[in-house]
Amino acid sequence: MSKKSIILAALLVFLLTVPAGAKTLRFAFQGDVKSMDPYSLNETFQLGFLGNIYEGLIRRGPNLEIEPCLAERWEILEPTRWRFYLRKGVKFHDGTPFTADDVIFSAQRVRHKNSDLKTRLSDKVKVVKVDDYTVDFITPVPNPILHVEWGTWHIMSKSWCEKHNATIPESATGESENYATRHANGTGPFKLVSHEPGVKTIAVVNPHWWDSSKEHNVTKVIFTPIASDATRVAALLSGQVDMAYPIPVQDMKRIERHPDCRMLVGPELRTIFFGMDQFRDELLYSNVKGKNPFKDKRVRQAFYQAIDIEAIKKKVMRGLSQPSAMMIAPGIIGWSPKFKRLPYDPEASKRLLAEAGYPHGFEVTLDCPNDRYVNDEAICLAVVSMLAKVGVKVNLLAQPKAKFFPKILAPKLDTSFYLLGWTPSSFDSWNVLYNLHNCPSESGAGKFNIGGYCNPKVDELTAKILSETDQAKRLKLIEEAWTITINDIAYIPLHQQALAWGVRNHVNLKQRPDNVFSWRHVVIK
Amino acid sequence: MIALIIRRLFQSFVVMLAVALVAFSLFRYVGDPVSQMVGQETSIADRERLREELGLNDPIIVQFSRFVLNSLQGKFGISFRLGRPVKELIAERLPATLELSLVAALFSLAVGIPMGVYTGLYPHRYLSKFFQAISLIGISLPTFLIGILLILIFGVILGWLPTFGRGEVVKLGWWSTGLLTVSGWKAIIMPAFTLGMFQLTLIMRLVRSEMMEVLRADFIKFARARGLSNRAINFGHALKNTLVPVITITGLQLGSIIAFAIITETVFQWPGMGLLFLQSIQFADIPVMSTYLILIAFFFVLINMIVDILYHIVDPRLRAEGAVV
Numbered sequence: 122m123s124k125k126s127i128i129l130a131a132l133l134v135f136l137l138t139v140p141a142g143a144k145t146l147r148f149a150f151q152g153d154v155k156s157m158d159p160y161s162l163n164e165t166f167q168l169g170f171l172g173n174i175y176e177g178l179i180r181r182g183p184n185l186e187i188e189p190c191l192a193e194r195w196e197i198l199e200p201t202r203w204r205f206y207l208r209k210g211v212k213f214h215d216g217t218p219f220t221a222d223d224v225i226f227s228a229q230r231v232r233h234k235n236s237d238l239k240t241r242l243s244d245k246v247k248v249v250k251v252d253d254y255t256v257d258f259i260t261p262v263p264n265p266i267l268h269v270e271w272g273t274w275h276i277m278s279k280s281w282c283e284k285h286n287a288t289i290p291e292s293a294t295g296e297s298e299n300y301a302t303r304h305a306n307g308t309g310p311f312k313l314v315s316h317e318p319g320v321k322t323i324a325v326v327n328p329h330w331w332d333s334s335k336e337h338n339v340t341k342v343i344f345t346p347i348a349s350d351a352t353r354v355a356a357l358l359s360g361q362v363d364m365a366y367p368i369p370v371q372d373m374k375r376i377e378r379h380p381d382c383r384m385l386v387g388p389e390l391r392t393i394f395f396g397m398d399q400f401r402d403e404l405l406y407s408n409v410k411g412k413n414p415f416k417d418k419r420v421r422q423a424f425y426q427a428i429d430i431e432a433i434k435k436k437v438m439r440g441l442s443q444p445s446a447m448m449i450a451p452g453i454i455g456w457s458p459k460f461k462r463l464p465y466d467p468e469a470s471k472r473l474l475a476e477a478g479y480p481h482g483f484e485v486t487l488d489c490p491n492d493r494y495v496n497d498e499a500i501c502l503a504v505v506s507m508l509a510k511v512g513v514k515v516n517l518l519a520q521p522k523a524k525f526f527p528k529i530l531a532p533k534l535d536t537s538f539y540l541l542g543w544t545p546s547s548f549d550s551w552n553v554l555y556n557l558h559n560c561p562s563e564s565g566a567g568k569f570n571i572g573g574y575c576n577p578k579v580d581e582l583t584a585k586i587l588s589e590t591d592q593a594k595r596l597k598l599i600e601e602a603w604t605i606t607i608n609d610i611a612y613i614p615l616h617q618q619a620l621a622w623g624v625r626n627h628v629n630l631k632q633r634p635d636n637v638f639s640w641r642h643v644v645i646k
Numbered sequence: 647m648i649a650l651i652i653r654r655l656f657q658s659f660v661v662m663l664a665v666a667l668v669a670f671s672l673f674r675y676v677g678d679p680v681s682q683m684v685g686q687e688t689s690i691a692d693r694e695r696l697r698e699e700l701g702l703n704d705p706i707i708v709q710f711s712r713f714v715l716n717s718l719q720g721k722f723g724i725s726f727r728l729g730r731p732v733k734e735l736i737a738e739r740l741p742a743t744l745e746l747s748l749v750a751a752l753f754s755l756a757v758g759i760p761m762g763v764y765t766g767l768y769p770h771r772y773l774s775k776f777f778q779a780i781s782l783i784g785i786s787l788p789t790f791l792i793g794i795l796l797i798l799i800f801g802v803i804l805g806w807l808p809t810f811g812r813g814e815v816v817k818l819g820w821w822s823t824g825l826l827t828v829s830g831w832k833a834i835i836m837p838a839f840t841l842g843m844f845q846l847t848l849i850m851r852l853v854r855s856e857m858m859e860v861l862r863a864d865f866i867k868f869a870r871a872r873g874l875s876n877r878a879i880n881f882g883h884a885l886k887n888t889l890v891p892v893i894t895i896t897g898l899q900l901g902s903i904i905a906f907a908i909i910t911e912t913v914f915q916w917p918g919m920g921l922l923f924l925q926s927i928q929f930a931d932i933p934v935m936s937t938y939l940i941l942i943a944f945f946f947v948l949i950n951m952i953v954d955i956l957y958h959i960v961d962p963r964l965r966a967e968g969a970v971v
Contacts, residue, residue, distance in 0.1 A: 153925075162685060319739075320811075346915075352810050526681035527677060
């Protein structure tokens with residue numbers, strides 16, 4: 122065979138194996154999908170990735186609006202009884218039809234003790250099959266936000282799980298691997314082909330997807346986790362991936378300058394804030410003995426006003442942050458432009474400290490992660506020097522998240538002053554009030570209220586917000602609660618960091634404010 | 647010889663046990679895996695239950711003995727991070743690391759020895775000075791910097807070579823190889839060069855100084871007096887006599903190439919064991935970390951043993967003594 126004919130043959134094989142119009146999306150992220158089991162880990166990237174393969178009863182649109190998905194519509198028959206009408210004619214990737222049995226099965230599986238998504242559906246909710254395409258959810262008390270987190274409660278196939286012995290989520294202590302860890306069978310727009318942890322994951326388009334309004338034209342997706350920032354940026358610049366995120370702030374200009382790339386930047390829903398120990402009678406890490414300065418609102422306010430948030434935005438975040446007066450981001454239900462940050466005012470700060478009995482400041486240790494949020498350690502360092510200007514000596518303890526979280530989270534609560542970030546997975550204020558602002562109790566309220574802020578009035582309002590079904594009244598209650606906590610200076614909110622996605626110009630996509638990359642909006646030119 | 651091997655095996659076992667114990671006692675300082683195994687909304691009671699189930703609340707010595715007992719039965723447990731058997735994870739990653747290390751080692755030998763011989767024979771030529779300068783760069787620049795510079799030049803600016811990954815791999819049973827595809831070879835060039843650069847300069851400098859040393863020896867003078875050709879003297883006699891230290895260093899360095907491929911693998915997102923190990927540290931994935939350390943200790947021990955045996959083959963003096971040792 123001559124050289125020419127070999128080339129021709131190769132070309133022919135190539136043409137035959139690659140269907141006309143094949144569009145491959147290659148993208149990189151800093152971490153990997155931990156498991157293909159949709160109930161194994163309650164984490165944004167994990168669930169966002171699986172949301173392309175699995176689907177929930179609802180889904181979130183590009184601006185986080187709730188859209189019908191596997192449920193065509195739903196109605197509230199009575200305040201404690203929700204009826205969901207399931208979409209007919211939907212098939213799982215293995216060809217089995219989707220019915221009410223799968224919803225009932227998924228409701229059991231997601232509430233199993235090994236599941237990490239137990240918060241999606243309370244144990245007390247009864248799930249009742251009405252017919253093959255109708256399911257009722259009966260709640261013990263009215264719950265107007267029952268379904269808001271269901272965009273990430275992915276429905277699994279009952280028959281598939283039973284066939285492969287995967288009816289319960291993987292247990293961390295098991296000796297063997299659960300089938301669902303590396304295989305997936307959803308109803309979504311893409312089918313999983315292969316998953317090699319830490320190397321790459323391949324998915325192809327699901328030609329039988331139910332959504333006829335499909336806007337994407339992707340036929341294959343190749344995902345590569347690239348941990349090193351520089352390598353991820355290089356992969357994008359050299360055109361080996363079509364999209365990469367997150368992009369470190371210092372590399373954004375380079376991508377902007379590249380003729381074939383662009384940056385997509387938008388505010389993220391996570392709010393970064395400082396918390397202070399307000400429940401101990403003496404701080405664990407301070408030179409003030411016998412009393413706790415943070416119990417005094419004036420001290421909290423002094424700390425607040427000593428922080429120059431614009432300087433942090435400009436110097437540390439390079440303009441890519443949105444200073445925040447609230448503990449929630451714009452876009453979260455309950456956010457209001459009415460609230461304004463206290464002004465940066467070191468003089469006022471010094472005065473407040475003096476009034477509180479600390480004219481020369483005091484010493485305290487700040488716990489800070491160094492690999493969790495954008496420039497987390499740099500933010501803490503900046504704040505250390507800002508507080509030094511008003512006489513407070515801050516000792517910074519910046520640690521990797523594997524060390525940081527167990528130290529500050531319950532049950533240890535081993536901190537006096539800390540930096541943390543929070544995104545409510547329901548995109549609703551109630552979650553933030555309940556987890557961060559309620560008095561910590563056995564019931565689970567205030568679970569992440571590390572500083573032990575406690576105002577019974579807020580607890581009362583939070584309970585009302587949960588069961589109030591009238592939207593206008595509910596918003597009013599939320600605003601009332603925020604007014605109290607902001608006035609109390611329960612926390613010192615800093616900012617919302619920016620989402621930073623690098624994209625090649627031939628790819629069009631939509632950036633969701635919760636940092637989820639949804640492939641169903643991708644159009645490749 | 648057999649006695650030597652058996653004795654060596656026994657020592658190796660003790661070494662490995664010691665490595666495992668030291669490593670294990672360090673693990674308590676890497677942090678708590680539980681906070682990363684679950685999402686932010688998981689309740690405290692659930693976290694505690696998980697910690698109990700994983701045995702993280704047991705004293706370190708209990709955890710260690712459990713690990714050793716399980717390892718002896720070939721049970722390395724399941725990764726906290728990925729929920730998959732550690733044995734499988736390592737087996738998947740091993741070929742990538744071994745291929746990279748071997749290519750890097752061969753590259754450093756194939757280039758380092760001739761460069762060393764040349765600079766040893768003709769220390770005053772310009773080319774020798776040039777080689778010397780290069781070797782200084784290789785020894786003083788940190789690996790990650792070389793890697794990033796290469797990516798920038800050949801990956802981003804010139805666009806000749808892929809910036810990350812292994813390219814296409816072919817499965818040969820459980821072994822996956824990138825050495826049978828063009829994209830695989832393209833992908834290995836930069837990581838192997840980065841990883842081998844330090845060894846290359848080390849070998850070059852070693853061969854050079856040994857060569858210069860040996861060339862002054864009496865037996866070389868006699869050889870010249872006998873009228874042997876330069877080629878026979880330089881390569882047949884001189885080079886052969888420089889090889890013992892070269893083998894030692896190469897052997898020991900091969901171990902460190904494998905163990906310290908971590909940085910190169912991270913820079914190039916090379917899907918080998920080093921990358922797995924690094925990700926596991928960040929996650930405090932104890933089963934993977936402990937298995938990796940045991941494996942690396944095993945490699946070192948194994949390589950040392952092979953080096954010892956090679957000595958006996960290369961150096962006849964040792965063979966004679968071997969009977970008494």
